[in-house]
Amino acid sequence: MFLIIGYVIILAASVGTYAIHGSLAALWVPTEYVAIFGLMLGGFVAGNGMPAIKATVAALPSVFKGSGYSKAFYMDVLAMLYEILAKVRKEGLMSIEADVENPESSPIFSKYPNFLADHHAVDFLTDYLRMMVGGNLNAFEIADLMDAEIETHHAEQHVAVHCVSKMADGVPAFGIVVAVMGVVNVMGSVGQPPAVLGKMIGGALVGTFLGILLSYGFVAPIASQLEQKMEEGGKIYECMKVVLLASMNGYAPQVAIEFGRKVLYSPDRPSFKELEEEVKNRKGK
Numbered sequence: 354m355f356l357i358i359g360y361v362i363i364l365a366a367s368v369g370t371y372a373i374h375g376s377l378a379a380l381w382v383p384t385e386y387v388a389i390f391g392l393m394l395g396g397f398v399a400g401n402g403m404p405a406i407k408a409t410v411a412a413l414p415s416v417f418k419g420s421g422y423s424k425a426f427y428m429d430v431l432a433m434l435y436e437i438l439a440k441v442r443k444e445g446l447m448s449i450e451a452d453v454e455n456p457e458s459s460p461i462f463s464k465y466p467n468f469l470a471d472h473h474a475v476d477f478l479t480d481y482l483r484m485m486v487g488g489n490l491n492a493f494e495i496a497d498l499m500d501a502e503i504e505t506h507h508a509e510q511h512v513a514v515h516c517v518s519k520m521a522d523g524v525p526a527f528g529i530v531v532a533v534m535g536v537v538n539v540m541g542s543v544g545q546p547p548a549v550l551g552k553m554i555g556g557a558l559v560g561t562f563l564g565i566l567l568s569y570g571f572v573a574p575i576a577s578q579l580e581q582k583m584e585e586g587g588k589i590y591e592c593m594k595v596v597l598l599a600s601m602n603g604y605a606p607q608v609a610i611e612f613g614r615k616v617l618y619s620p621d622r623p624s625f626k627e628l629e630e631e632v633k634n635r636k637g638k
Contacts, residue, residue, distance in 0.1 A: 356416055356578055363570040382556040385531050389563050392527040397520055405512050412513035416578040422585045424621050426467055430589065431610045431628055432635045433465045434596045437482070438606035446486045453482045474589050477502065481597055492601040499594045506590065510583040514576055521572040528564015532557050591616050607632070 368377065398406065440448055440461070452459035456475055462468070469475060481499065484490050490498070535557025539550060592613040599609035607629075614628055623631070 354417075354419065356574060359574055360571065363566075367566055367570070379552075379555055380559055380562070382559045385535070385556065385560045385563060388531045388534070389524070389527050389560060389567070392530065393520060393524060393567075396523050396527070397516065400519060401516050405516055408509070409513040409516045412510075412579055412582075413575070415582050416575055420582070420585055421467070421471075422589065422621060424623055427589075427592065427614075427617055427621050428623050428628065428631050429465045430468055430592065431596075431613055431623070432631050433461065433468060434593065434613065435606050435610045435632050436461050436464075436635065438596075438600050438609055441485075441600070442606060446488070449482060450486055453479045453486065471589070473506070474593070477590055478593050478597075481593075485597070485601065492598055495601065496594075496598055499590075499598075503587065503590045503594065507583070507587055510586065511580075514579045514583060517572060517576040517579060521568050521576055524568035524572055525564045528561045528567075531560030531564065535560055585618075588617060588621075 368380065371377070371380070397409075401409070437449060437452070449461075452461055456462040456469065456479055462475075481495060484495060535553070539553045539557060542550065542553060545553070595616055596609050596613035599612040600606070604612070610628065610632075611625070614622060614625070
């Protein structure tokens, strides 16, 4: 939503202000547009392998969607973790084995469809709960393994950011290439009347204008949005990590989820009282 609003402001500030002093028809040079978009596409394909291309294409729709990681979402996650840990504390680790093996059918997990929709987060949580049930690893070993997995997840998510950022860096240069091609064409037509040459030179300069506008006004904001989405999506893993480790170190469920609450970004972090009331309400159901 904000990306679209930003695009409208950028177009109004650039093309709109130009229209006050000149003719918009002068900016419409189809060959320049075709050339620069073709160079962008070619550079993207040439500079990335198929996994990176697929990851970028898959990530792009997310920049037009709102964040799924809100205070309400994290309230659900922390309440869910409390339920799991409370069951473990009351009935033992083996009591959650069925929940871990089939979360979609679990009486606990099924209460939280928004969390179940995030398959990566579900896999992360159930994998480490399964290790806890197995009892073969201590808290330090699991912490190291969690850090490695979170780092790997972060690197995978950063692929799309890297690809789009590199494209943004290259687009101004593609604009210069297109402009130079136009200038070469002008130099081959020096015998034409000044009015014709002026129009040809103006058309060539459209390439430079378009390259800079696309880079800083359109492509770079997408890279920035993707990076923000990546950071938002990684916070849930840190939250689950600290809660599980706190539980493994002997803290009560009420205290363990407080660890998770503390790592959340302030706009998404429920207050202590809000979380406490939510957990009480969940227990009463």
